[in-house]
Amino acid sequence: MTTETILYIILAGVVSIALAVFMYGYKSKQKGLLTWVFGILRFITLFSILLLIINPKFKSETYTIEKPKLPVLIDNSASVGELYQTENVSELLQKLKENGDLNDKFDVSYYTFGSDFRESDSISFNEKNTNISKALTSTNELFKNQTAPTIVITDGNPTLGNDYEFSSATFQNAIYPVILGDSIKYTDLKIEQLNTNRYTFLKNQFPVEVILTYSGVGPVNSEFVVTQGTVGVFRTNVSFSESETSKTLNFTLPSNLVGLQKYTAQILPLADEKNKINNSKQFAVEVIDQATNVLVVSKIVHPDLGALKKAITTNEQRTVSFKKPAEAVSVLNDYQLIILYQPDRSFAAVFSEMEKLKKNSWVISGLQTDWYFLNGAQDNFTKETSNQSEDIQAQLNSNYGTFAVEDIGFNNFPPLHTEFGALTIPVPNEVLLEQTVSGLTNGNPLLATLEINGKRDAILDGEGFWRWRARSFLETESFQSFDDFIGNIIQYLASNKRRTRLEVSSETFYYNNKPIRISAQYFDKNYVFDNRASLNITLKNKDTEKQTVFPMLLRNNYYEVDLNSLSAGEYNYTVSVSNEAVSSSGSFTILDFNVEQQFLNANVSKLRRIAKHTDGSAYFITQTDAMIQSLLANDNFQNIERSEQKVVPLIDWKYLLALIVLALAAEWFVRKYNGLI
Structure with missing residues (x-):
C-alpha cells in the first residue's frame, strides 16, 4: 500500500473512534457495559464501511511447482509395420506410462504424427506419409519457452515435408530419438x-x-x-x-x-x-487433344504478370502468352480467355475486337489504369476516379456460389493498391472478394465475376497480388493454395460450358498416398448455391463391382468428400441430390503406390545428428531402459518453482462485508434483547 492509503486508513480509524465516542460516550442514554458494547460494534461498522470506501489494495503471492514437460512423438505411419516394429513401440509406450519415477519427474504427454501432427488417442500404424519436420516444428511451438526434452519414436524416414534435420536446428529442447529398425545395409x-x-x-x-x-x-x-x-x-x-x-x-x-x-x-x-x-x-x-490458351495483354512490366503466369501454368493443360495491345488484336481468336492488365487508351482496338468475337475477359486494374477510357470502353462496371491511391485488403464472400473457392487467408494478405473511388457493377454479378480498409468493408467489390448471355467476365480492382502468392508460400510452404485459387478463376472464365445445377470437380487419377477429394456445388432453380441440400456420392469399383455410398460434407460454399479410404483401382461415381432428380457422373483411377514400403532400415545417421545438435542422445528401441535412466539422472530437467503475484482490492474481500453484517446484526440483537427497540 502507498503512504497516502495508510494515512487514509489511520484517518478512517480516528473518525470511526470519534463518531463512536460521540454517539455512545457523549450523548448516550446507556450507561455501563452496554455503552462499551454499542460503541465497539458501531466503531467496527463505521471503520469497515470507510475501509471499503478507501478500498486499499493488498499484494498476494502464490507459489506453484511446475514439472518439466516430456512430449513423446510416435511415428504412426505404415513404415513402422513394414519394419516389424509395432509390438516394440507398444511395449515402449506401456513402459513409459507405467514408470512411476518418470511420471513423477516429468509431465508426460503423447502425440502421433504421419501426414499430420495430433495428440495421441490411438495408434494404428496405417498413415500413408511421414512428416517428421511438421511434428518437430509443432512441438517446438507447443512447448515454446518451456523445459521439454522430446522423445521421438521413429525410423527417421520422412516421405512428406521439409528436411527434419533443418527443422531441428531451431529446436529449443533436447531431442531423444528412439530408432525403429536397424542400421544394417541390405543389397x-x-x-x-x-x-x-x-x-x-x-x-x-x-x-x-x-x-x-x-x-x-x-x-x-x-x-x-x-x-x-x-x-x-x-x-x-x-x-x-x-x-x-x-x-x-x-x-x-x-x-x-x-x-x-x-x-x-x-x-x-x-x-x-x-x-x-x-x-x-x-x-x-x-x-x-486441346489446351486452354490464355492471352495476357499488357503494355507494362509488373511482378503481377509473373505471378499470373506461374499460377496459371501450374496446370499443364493451360498455356499463357503475353502480347502488347497492338500485337494482340489479330490473334484474339486463338485464345479462350483474354486477361487485360491495367488497360489504357492503347487497348481501344482490343476492346472493340473482343466485343465482336464475344471473348471472355478478365480485367485487372491498378494505379496505371486509365479509368476515363475503361469506363467508356465497356458497360459492365464503372469507377469514380480521384487520381488518388488507396491500399485495400481482401475478405472472402462466404456466400459466393459461382464456383467452389476456399479461404486461403485473404484477411492476412498484404494490401493491394488501387485508385480511390467507388466501383459500381450495374449488371448481374457475384462478388468473390470484398474490399476492406482497416479491417472494415467499404462496400466496394475487389474481385467480381459476371455472366451475361453465356459470356463470362471478371474484374479485379487492385494491383500487387504477387505479394499474395509470396505470403501464401511463407504461411504454407507451398504456392499450391494461391495457384489453385487463380486456377479456379481461369477454369471458370475460360469455359463457355453452360452452367448446370450440379457441378462436380474431380481429377482423372490420384495416387493413393495423396489426398483423394471430390467436390461439388448444388444450386437451386435460381442458380443460387443451396447449402441445405443433402449430397451423396455412389462409387463402384470396376473390377470388384463393389458399390459404396459416402455423404458429401458442406464446406463454406461447396460440398466435399474425402476418399482416402479407397483401395487402388478404377471407379465410376455418381453424385446425387436427395429428393431431387439431379445427378452427375464421372470416373477416376487410383494408382497404387505405398511410399512407406520403400525403406529397408532406419535412417540412423540423421537421427543421431539431430540428437547431437540438440544436446540429446539417440537410442535404439532395445536401449530404452538406458534412455529412461538418462532422463531421470539429467540435472538439467528439474522442477521449477513459479511465483504469481496478485493485487487484490479490499472490496473483493467478502469477509469484511460479512463483518459489517455481523456487527449490525449483533447491535440489533443486543438492543432487542434489552428492550431498546
Whole structure:
C-alpha cells in the first residue's frame, strides 16, 4: 500500500473512534457495559464501511511447482509395420506410462504424427506419409519457452515435408530419438523418384525423369523397363557400384491416344534383394487433344504478370502468352480467355475486337489504369476516379456460389493498391472478394465475376497480388493454395460450358498416398448455391463391382468428400441430390503406390545428428531402459518453482462485508434483547 492509503486508513480509524465516542460516550442514554458494547460494534461498522470506501489494495503471492514437460512423438505411419516394429513401440509406450519415477519427474504427454501432427488417442500404424519436420516444428511451438526434452519414436524416414534435420536446428529442447529398425545395409535397387507431367497433348512427346539408387557391396548390372500394359515402351541397361550409387534417366514417351494412359516403371531386382516392392512404380499421364490458351495483354512490366503466369501454368493443360495491345488484336481468336492488365487508351482496338468475337475477359486494374477510357470502353462496371491511391485488403464472400473457392487467408494478405473511388457493377454479378480498409468493408467489390448471355467476365480492382502468392508460400510452404485459387478463376472464365445445377470437380487419377477429394456445388432453380441440400456420392469399383455410398460434407460454399479410404483401382461415381432428380457422373483411377514400403532400415545417421545438435542422445528401441535412466539422472530437467503475484482490492474481500453484517446484526440483537427497540 502507498503512504497516502495508510494515512487514509489511520484517518478512517480516528473518525470511526470519534463518531463512536460521540454517539455512545457523549450523548448516550446507556450507561455501563452496554455503552462499551454499542460503541465497539458501531466503531467496527463505521471503520469497515470507510475501509471499503478507501478500498486499499493488498499484494498476494502464490507459489506453484511446475514439472518439466516430456512430449513423446510416435511415428504412426505404415513404415513402422513394414519394419516389424509395432509390438516394440507398444511395449515402449506401456513402459513409459507405467514408470512411476518418470511420471513423477516429468509431465508426460503423447502425440502421433504421419501426414499430420495430433495428440495421441490411438495408434494404428496405417498413415500413408511421414512428416517428421511438421511434428518437430509443432512441438517446438507447443512447448515454446518451456523445459521439454522430446522423445521421438521413429525410423527417421520422412516421405512428406521439409528436411527434419533443418527443422531441428531451431529446436529449443533436447531431442531423444528412439530408432525403429536397424542400421544394417541390405543389397537393394530402388526407384527413388519418378517425375513426369500429369497432362500431355496428343501427338506430343512427354518427358520422364527417373532417379535410381543402389545400396550394397560390389558392382551390379540390371535393366530399367517401362511398360504400358504388356507392351514395353522404354528399356535401358543400368550399372551401379559402391562409388556410383545413383543414376538419373531422362527420356520421352509418345502420347498417341487420348485419355488416361497408365505405365509401370521397373528396375529388375537382383537375386538377393530383400525388398522388391520399391523396384517398381506406377504412373499415369492424361493425354488431351486441346489446351486452354490464355492471352495476357499488357503494355507494362509488373511482378503481377509473373505471378499470373506461374499460377496459371501450374496446370499443364493451360498455356499463357503475353502480347502488347497492338500485337494482340489479330490473334484474339486463338485464345479462350483474354486477361487485360491495367488497360489504357492503347487497348481501344482490343476492346472493340473482343466485343465482336464475344471473348471472355478478365480485367485487372491498378494505379496505371486509365479509368476515363475503361469506363467508356465497356458497360459492365464503372469507377469514380480521384487520381488518388488507396491500399485495400481482401475478405472472402462466404456466400459466393459461382464456383467452389476456399479461404486461403485473404484477411492476412498484404494490401493491394488501387485508385480511390467507388466501383459500381450495374449488371448481374457475384462478388468473390470484398474490399476492406482497416479491417472494415467499404462496400466496394475487389474481385467480381459476371455472366451475361453465356459470356463470362471478371474484374479485379487492385494491383500487387504477387505479394499474395509470396505470403501464401511463407504461411504454407507451398504456392499450391494461391495457384489453385487463380486456377479456379481461369477454369471458370475460360469455359463457355453452360452452367448446370450440379457441378462436380474431380481429377482423372490420384495416387493413393495423396489426398483423394471430390467436390461439388448444388444450386437451386435460381442458380443460387443451396447449402441445405443433402449430397451423396455412389462409387463402384470396376473390377470388384463393389458399390459404396459416402455423404458429401458442406464446406463454406461447396460440398466435399474425402476418399482416402479407397483401395487402388478404377471407379465410376455418381453424385446425387436427395429428393431431387439431379445427378452427375464421372470416373477416376487410383494408382497404387505405398511410399512407406520403400525403406529397408532406419535412417540412423540423421537421427543421431539431430540428437547431437540438440544436446540429446539417440537410442535404439532395445536401449530404452538406458534412455529412461538418462532422463531421470539429467540435472538439467528439474522442477521449477513459479511465483504469481496478485493485487487484490479490499472490496473483493467478502469477509469484511460479512463483518459489517455481523456487527449490525449483533447491535440489533443486543438492543432487542434489552428492550431498546
